[in-house]
């Protein structure tokens with residue numbers, strides 16, 4: 001599997017390599033959907049139409065696109081509060097994501113979850129978890145069910161660099177390794193926890209990959225800004241999981257352009273760091289990739305325009321949408337649909 | 344009918360459900376080959392095999408997290424947390440994950456699982472292996488909480504918990520494992536949220552849970568024989584859902600309320616019941632409700648100290664008698 005340090009230059013020539021034209025255009029589109037929807041979410045904050053907090057994946061689109069693009073229907077995603085990207089990448093309609101952020105009735109969970117808890121079981125998005133590390137063991141459980149039932153789906157769990165320092169990470173890695181579970185742990189190393197550089201608080205250079213050996217797993221670090229590299233790493237890990245080969249831990253090097261959350265102006269970044277990463281912007285890089293494979297400019301522009309229109313339409317639909325009916329306040333606390341705790 | 348220990352009832356209860364439904368699986372530390380540190384799971388590994396009865400590392404977060412992930416996707420896991428005190432190291436799942444997933448997802452995510460755990464004092468284990476922590480769980484919307492006091496109820500409530508579509512925290516009392524009781528033959532299935540009048544009486548209602556039930560019953564016998572006071576004893580059994588009908592119905596007859604709680608005083612389950620009685624049965628009451636609890640202390644290890652900390656038969660009887668006859 002490709003390591004960041006010795007990553008080969010992108011192959012030139014025919015689009016009909018292992019990834020192929022159709023998949024590449026899909027990977028590109030997914031990245032643009034995430035970019036445009038996240039940018040729109042940010043604009044809607046500024047207009048005070050998105051309340052509360054929100055954690056964007058601007059700059060990290062290739063990780064979400066690559067891993068989701070390599071999934072099959074039935075594979076399961078477990079996300080963090082920074083989960084809009086992974087939710088969109090599984091094909092959840094933009095309008096439902098923006099609607100949830102805006103607290104509208106058409107939101108994915110009708111406003112009951114909000115930005116940090118996007119969930120769409122129908123699309124295999126098994127929840128977005130806002131307690132650091134909590135979903136790694138949960139992903140193990142879903143993978144255990146697959147193993148128990150002889151099902152071939154893979155559970156894929158996304159989390160940040162900061163998450164590698166909480167106990168649940170280590171419990172889950174050991175558990176998954178000992179039980180040989182079909183789960184793939186994806187660390188998006190964007191160099192920061194909330195505001196503190198991960199290197200200030202971590203005993204090893206690569207917070208996920210350098211711990212892999214402790215759990216008998218190979219050390220994998222990849223370029224998380226190149227959707228092809230991500231896609232290939234994902235396929236390899238999923239194949240291993242489906243074949244009964246157990247878990248993988250993949251550290252993706254990437255960078256977030258916005259602050260940690262809407263409240264964060266990201267003043268802690270060293271001079272020039274953001275600009276350097278923007279030179280390797282995943283979408284810019286992927287456009288160049290498509291061109292190198294001979295995809296015409298018009299095809300690229302058409303995708304850009306289609307996505308922009310989709311996001312615009314979704315925004316208008318959300319703005320016009322009703323707030324949730326107030327009676328959902330007390331529904332679905334218990335399985336009987338209500339919240340009764342006594343007779 | 345057969346006489347069974349509470350410990351063997353746990354085994355029979357789990358076996359009954361695992362036999363019925365192949366999606367019921369059981370995980371925890373030392374529960375498989377070793378048969379459990381309280382020997383309350385002996386034989387299950389041999390009966391159901393290593394795939395359905397699976398030993399885990401000492402990873403309470405992984406145990407509960409894995410149970411949740413499995414429950415969300417179609418299994419019906421039973422997970423053991425060896426001592427209920429250890430709930431504190433995996434409380435995220437109890438407080439934030441199990442009970443909120445359904446609500447936050449607007450009903451998309453289900454979490455039908457059972458966490459069974461050894462609760463309570465009396466074994467001289469000291470402050471970190473003796474607590475009664477059912478109130479830690481009772482206060483969380485989305486959870487159900489039960490605590491059986493007899494072998495029959497262990498089986499019936501275990502079945503109800505496993506078949507329930509919500510996450511259930513199942514508190515077994517460590518000091519009851521060796522106690523015996525009559526258990527009917529065949530399948531036993533109870534319902535969650537039903538309290539049981541275990542001794543009818545007319546002068547006062549005593550509410551108790553788990554180990555406090557046999558103590559309240561013994562106190563009631565003592566009060567009857569020594570003072571002619573006839574107490575009704577109710578085994579609350581299920582804190583969530585809570586059977587307030589049975590309890591308020593009893594108060595309407597006896598007009599006096601006592602709670603016997605093993606938990607330390609502040610925010611014990613009895614406080615909620617007294618509050619409900621004050622709200623809804625104030626004019627039924629002939630005197631102030633009385634809570635008999637462990638003081639607001641960590642539990643000590645030494646036998647004499649632990650014995651004066653937990654509500655005893657003598658303390659219960661003395662307190663009830665003093666309230667009714669002074």
Ligand SMILES: Cc1ncc(C[n+]2csc(CCOP(=O)(O)OP(=O)(O)O)c2C)c(N)n1
Pocket residue numbers: 082130131132159160161162163164190192193194260
């Ligand atoms: C248990 C817990 N501790 C702290 C927080 C507060 N918190 C939210 S996000 C975050 C940083 C996480 O960093 P990382 O894992 O790198 O993810 P990123 O936000 O960079 O995607 C922290 C500390 C939390 N949500 N949960």
Ligand SMILES: [Mg+2]
Pocket residue numbers: 160161162188189190191192193194
């Ligand atoms: Mg980070």
